[in-house]
Amino acid sequence: MTAIQKIPAEETLAIFLSHLSGERRLSDKTVEAYQRDISAFLGFMASHLDEALHLARLADLKPMDFRAYLAHRRRGDKPLSPSSVQRQLSAIRTYYRYLERRWDVKNAALPLIKGPRAKRPLPKPLSVSGASELTGLKNKDGKSLPLPSDWIEARNSAVLALCYGAGLRISEALGLTAQDLPLGRSLSLTGKGGKTRLIPILPPIKKMVEHYVKLCPYPLNKDGSIFFGARGKALSPRIIQAEVQRLRGALGLPETATPHALRHSFATHLLAGGGDLRTIQQLLGHESLSTTQRYTEVDSAALMTVHRQAHPRA
Structure with missing residues (x-):
């Protein structure tokens, strides 16, 4: 030796x-x-x-x-x-x-040597009311809110509305350019992994984006993002994340309320409303159906929680 x-x-x-x-x-x-x-x-x-x-x-x-x-x-x-x-x-x-x-x-x-397979954590969506409040679509009583008069508030609401109303990743929302405007009834988007998908754009989401563009003080660049920071540079995801952190404290939402949680909420609420997995997979741009199937577990877990809380024999 x-x-x-x-x-x-x-x-x-x-x-x-x-x-x-x-x-x-x-x-x-x-x-x-x-x-x-x-x-x-x-x-x-x-x-x-x-x-x-x-x-x-x-x-x-x-x-x-x-x-x-x-x-x-x-x-x-x-x-x-x-x-x-x-x-x-x-x-x-x-x-x-x-x-x-x-x-x-x-x-x-x-x-x-292979280690034990770690169970993937379930997505943590918000409630319908929590997601609507966070995006500025409705208040806690379910009533529609007026559009913000401040351009930065309008910007934040538009970005979050795209995450919840269209299921976009925050990077995808911030990647929209003037070429994507005006938004129509659908949007063709190339997302993660170069995968292109067609996303329906609901009228309230379209209205919020158009309202922001109208208030924005900076000229839109054909190839640049439509979302600007306060000084006219491309908007950083951290600004939106910090805004969500502030809002969830003000609205009493859980710490799991993040921009990405709005995308989870989009999928979970669609599934609860009768949407099929294949359609949701296409809307989210998931490569594998198994990734989308996680939302069925979220829905089942929520049902079991409601059952335990409400059933007299539970």
Whole structure:
């Protein structure tokens, strides 16, 4: 065994962490997370193998050793969720890549290891009234609101109305140009992955966009976005996100109320109203129907909640 192969695992971890903070300049919290994850892995392996770890032993770990660690993390005293176990496995892979670059130590078993499949979180849509309030379409009593007289308020309402009323991603809404105007009954849009879809534009949404364009103090550029920031530059998504954060506090909406939650609301409310999955898939521009099917789970979860709250035997 060479001198390099005898380097203790704890020493390699210290050097690895120094590399993360020094050369890669990762944040202190990120480095602490790596330290916590790798230390837990090394501590388990030392106990599991009943021997001190060094580079040669790290290179010689077998698939059963890695699987034993992952099983321990999922079924131990403090079991982790599948997504947390995946994160730990990712940290271990990063650590081993560094070992290979720094000391030419490679483990043949690690690429064979797959972590648990993390369950994709369900979309968190708003209620119909919450979405209408957030976009400025209606008040909490369900009555239509007058169009804003301030151009920035009109701009914000138009962007959010496109997210909810047409199911656009915020990047798609902010990507509309003067060539898309005047809006008709539908809009042809090329979105994520270069996928083109045809989206119906409801009269209230069309009216809000036209109202904003009328109030906007800046001339529209044929190829530039129709949505401007206060100083005349292209509008940043962060401005809309900050506005939604302010509005949800004022309206008493949950923290899950975001511009993207309006797109989720568009899909969920269509489904609840009788829309079929294939049509909603096309409207959202999803490549796979399985992505759209998540909204059926949201609808089912909502129904179960209502049942539990309302049924006398629940």
